[in-house]
Amino acid sequence: MDDQELTSEELAVLALERRGWGSPGAKERAIREELGLAPVRYYQLLNALLDAPRALAHDPVTVNRLRRVRDVRREEREG
Numbered sequence: 001m002d003d004q005e006l007t008s009e010e011l012a013v014l015a016l017e018r019r020g021w022g023s024p025g026a027k028e029r030a031i032r033e034e035l036g037l038a039p040v041r042y043y044q045l046l047n048a049l050l051d052a053p054r055a056l057a058h059d060p061v062t063v064n065r066l067r068r069v070r071d072v073r074r075e076e077r078e079g
Contacts, residue, residue, distance in 0.1 A: 004054050009035070013045050014059050017066060 006014070012035055021027040031042045049055040049063070050070060056063045 004057055006054055006058055009045070010049055010052075010055065011058075013042065013049060014055065014062055017046065018059070018062050 016027075016030060016035065019030075028039050031037055031039050035042065037045070046066070047070070050067050
């Protein structure tokens with residue numbers, strides 16, 4: 001696979017993150033039903049994607065937004 005190619009699973013994770021969610025329960029349900037993943041596994045994949053240059057190249061708006069959220073949460077935990 002070329003470094004710029006994302007797997008179908010990675011593309012699905014990014015697509016799910018682009019959607020708006022009315023409640024955390026709705027997102028967790030979609031993770032299980034649409035992707036067939038446990039939420040823990042989903043968030044592991046998502047965090048790895050946020051550090052992948054190919055994900056940034058594919059969807060810079062979503063990846064940068066999620067990186068900012070992750071950074072804020074990290075600072076809150078550490079600070």
